[in-house]
Amino acid sequence: MTNDSVVIKGSREGIFLHLDPKIEFQVLKQKIAAKLASSKEFLAGAQVICDFGSREISAEDITELENLFKLHKLQLKRINVSRPEPNGRGDEKAKSPKLMEIPQGQIHPYADEQTLLIKRTLRSGQSISYDGNVVILGDVNPGAEIVASGNVIVMGALRGVVHAGATGNQGSIVTALRLKPTQLRIADQITRAPDDDTEEPDVPEIARIKNGIVTIERYVPSERQARAR
Amino acid sequence: MGEVIVITSGKGGVGKTTTTANIGTGLAALGYKVVMVDTDIGLRNLDVVMGLENRIVYDIVDVANGNCRLKQALIKDKRFESLFLLPAAQTKDKNAVSTSQMKELVGNLKQEFDYVIIDCPAGIEQGFKNAIAGAERAIVVTNPEVSAVRDADRIIGLLEAEQLHDPMLVINRLRPAMVKKGDMMNIFDVEDILAIKIIGVVPEDEAIVVSTNRGEPAVLDMASKAGQAYRNVVKRISGEDVPLMNLEESDGFVDKLKKLIGIR
Numbered sequence: 001m002t003n004d005s006v007v008i009k010g011s012r013e014g015i016f017l018h019l020d021p022k023i024e025f026q027v028l029k030q031k032i033a034a035k036l037a038s039s040k041e042f043l044a045g046a047q048v049i050c051d052f053g054s055r056e057i058s059a060e061d062i063t064e065l066e067n068l069f070k071l072h073k074l075q076l077k078r079i080n081v082s083r084p085e086p087n088g089r090g091d092e093k094a095k096s097p098k099l100m101e102i103p104q105g106q107i108h109p110y111a112d113e114q115t116l117l118i119k120r121t122l123r124s125g126q127s128i129s130y131d132g133n134v135v136i137l138g139d140v141n142p143g144a145e146i147v148a149s150g151n152v153i154v155m156g157a158l159r160g161v162v163h164a165g166a167t168g169n170q171g172s173i174v175t176a177l178r179l180k181p182t183q184l185r186i187a188d189q190i191t192r193a194p195d196d197d198t199e200e201p202d203v204p205e206i207a208r209i210k211n212g213i214v215t216i217e218r219y220v221p222s223e224r225q226a227r228a229r
Numbered sequence: 230m231g232e233v234i235v236i237t238s239g240k241g242g243v244g245k246t247t248t249t250a251n252i253g254t255g256l257a258a259l260g261y262k263v264v265m266v267d268t269d270i271g272l273r274n275l276d277v278v279m280g281l282e283n284r285i286v287y288d289i290v291d292v293a294n295g296n297c298r299l300k301q302a303l304i305k306d307k308r309f310e311s312l313f314l315l316p317a318a319q320t321k322d323k324n325a326v327s328t329s330q331m332k333e334l335v336g337n338l339k340q341e342f343d344y345v346i347i348d349c350p351a352g353i354e355q356g357f358k359n360a361i362a363g364a365e366r367a368i369v370v371t372n373p374e375v376s377a378v379r380d381a382d383r384i385i386g387l388l389e390a391e392q393l394h395d396p397m398l399v400i401n402r403l404r405p406a407m408v409k410k411g412d413m414m415n416i417f418d419v420e421d422i423l424a425i426k427i428i429g430v431v432p433e434d435e436a437i438v439v440s441t442n443r444g445e446p447a448v449l450d451m452a453s454k455a456g457q458a459y460r461n462v463v464k465r466i467s468g469e470d471v472p473l474m475n476l477e478e479s480d481g482f483v484d485k486l487k488k489l490i491g492i493r
Contacts, residue, residue: 125271127320142282143273143319161285182283192283195307 006031008039014047014077021053025061029068036072047077054082115150122146122160129166142182148172154179161185170209175219179205189214231262231339234346234466235364237388239380241351243372244401247437248459249348250278251448252368255463257312258449261343264303264313266335268360269350270325273317280307280444281314290318293330299337308449313342323356335363344466353387361388367396368466369425373403373414378422385425397428399462404433405476416473429462431455432476 005020005028019028036043048069057079066076114132121136124143128134133150136158144160146152149167151174158176163185165172170187180200183192184207191207191214204219236249246269253265267275270290276282287302292315299315306312315338318325338345349360361367367388371381381398388396400419407413416430434455440447447456448463454476461471 125319142277145320183285190286195280 006035008035011049014049015043015074017048017050019050019052019055021055025055025057029064032065033068036068036074041073044073047075049078049080050076051080057081116148121156124160131167140176140181151175164207172208174207175204177204178202179207179216184214184216186214231342232344232366233335233339233364234344234366234368235349235361235393236346236368236370237349237357237360237384238351238370238377239353239384240371240377243370243377244399244431244437245351245370246274246278246348247441247447248368248370248399248401248431248462249275249346250446251456251459252463252466253312253344253346254279254306254309254446255448255459256344256346256467257306257309259463259467260311261467262311262341263309263344263346264315264338264342266315266338266345266347267317268326268331268347268356270317270356271319271322272350273319275348276304276314276316278441278444279314279446281316282444285316288316288318289334290321290325292334293326299334323350323354323359326359328359328362331359331362339363353383357387361391361393364393367393368399368428369396369423370399370401371419371423372401373408373416373419375414378414378419381423385423396425397466398423398425399429399431400427401431402433403430403476427473428465429458430473430476431458431462 005023007018009016009018017032019032050065062076062079069076115135116128116130116132117135117137118128119137121138122128122140122144124141127145127147129147131149134146134148134152136146136152136154136156139156140146140154140158140160140162142159145162146160147163147166149165149169151172152162152164153174154176156176157178157180158174159180159182161183162174162181164174165187166185168187172186174181174184174186178201180193183190185191186207186209189209205216206219207214207216209215234252236245236252238245249265253263257263265275265279266289267273268289269275276285281304284304287297289302291297292299292302303313303315306314335345335347345363347360347364350356369381369384369388371377385396388394398419400416403416404413408415416427420427432454434447434453436450436453437447437455440450440453446459447453448459450456458474461474464471
């Protein structure tokens with residue numbers, strides 16, 4: 001094939017013209033003319049869809065093409081262009097979020113203790129103890145153990161042993177998407193599910209100390225809770 | 230002064246923990262004061278089989294290292310006032326306890342209890358050495374298959390080297406139908422190789438799977454064949470002489486009918 005720069009394909013919508021974005025427009029136009037001439041009346045009356053790829057085209061270019069098509073009794077129906085690839089064009093910013101530059105030593109007003117993020121499931125025999133909050137992206141299986149001086153948040157099923165506020169913080173909480181711990185401890189309180197408990201919660205729940213006892217409730221985001229009051 | 234019995238096998242999965250749970254519960258049901266000690270540190274199961282997992286606060290490693298008093302770590306059973314469990318640690322390994330610590334611990338336990346039943350981990354390494362450290366008698370659990378019997382033989386040798394002579398044998402998971410067809414080793418084959426006293430033959434029983442999942446030892450299930458076998462084991466341990474039960478009467482109705490009209 002000598003002429004890969006112009007490829008004609010039939011489709012239900014009409015004739016599809018794939019045009020090589022790399023060659024110069026005037027050359028391209030001549031090649032299209034040559035192709036159309038060789039097909040003579042065969043294509044007459046059809047509608048044409050031009051795919052320019054990543055080529056940047058002007059309104060004049062389009063008019064020129066339209067005139068060319070008219071000569072061959074064709075009608076330009078649509079043109080397709082793809083976005084230029086982002087290399088050295090100065091438009092990367094629009095494609096990806098800007099990375100933040102965080103000033104050193106500045107403490108965010110919302111920040112309190114340290115938080116440990118664990119992006120995996122804790123299995124039997126695995127144990128995490130941390131001076132701060134612990135967040136698990138995964139499950140905590142029976143036989144696994146989390147001990148934290150702060151809060152514990154499990155984005156998954158919590159089935160193991162958990163101890164929040166292990167250094168005595170009564171205000172610590174434990175939340176999980178499925179809160180089914182073997183044993184749950186907050187500060188100096190120890191609880192476990194009753195032996196005949198077969199109820200399976202399928203909503204996120206939160207455990208915290210209320211009036212001196214560990215209470216488990218359906219988790220409601222704090223803003224909504226405040227509004228409800 | 231109580232008696233310290235270790236339950237061991239060498240090979241894993243033959244039913245040490247199930248046997249421990251059933252013997253411990255069975256002895257407690259007879260009115261004895263019993264403590265079961267799980268020495269399988271890092272792979273504890275006895276608490277799960279007993280349905281006591283969610284009561285664990287302190288474990289054997291805490292006791293050995295003096296992080297708590299022995300009494301604090303003992304978990305009272307749901308069913309029997311006189312039955313206790315000392316759980317293993319799950320987040321440590323077998324080397325977290327030394328043999329001298331084990332000896333001291335077991336020595337303290339036997340002051341308080343009639344029976345101290347020790348659940349040994351599989352293998353012959355540190356965990357095994359710890360488990361047998363304070364023991365006075367041993368029960369070897371095996372299955373009627375060559376690999377389990379081979380390991381049991383090795384264990385019996387190791388027990389003798391530690392001055393634990395004349396261990397007792399429990400043959401677990403026997404399938405009478407397969408034995409009858411000659412597809413499984415029978416009691417005499419096993420006895421021939423190991424040459425120790427058999428104190429129980431426990432048939433394969435689906436009730437064991439159910440009881441393990443529920444955390445209710447089968448020994449309390451009067452309808453279960455395995456439960457009956459364990460009740461007999463318990464009686465033999467406590468000194469009663471009970472004949473081995475006939476496992477062949479587990480024939481189905483059709484077989485009984487055939488027997489009746491003399492087809493066999």
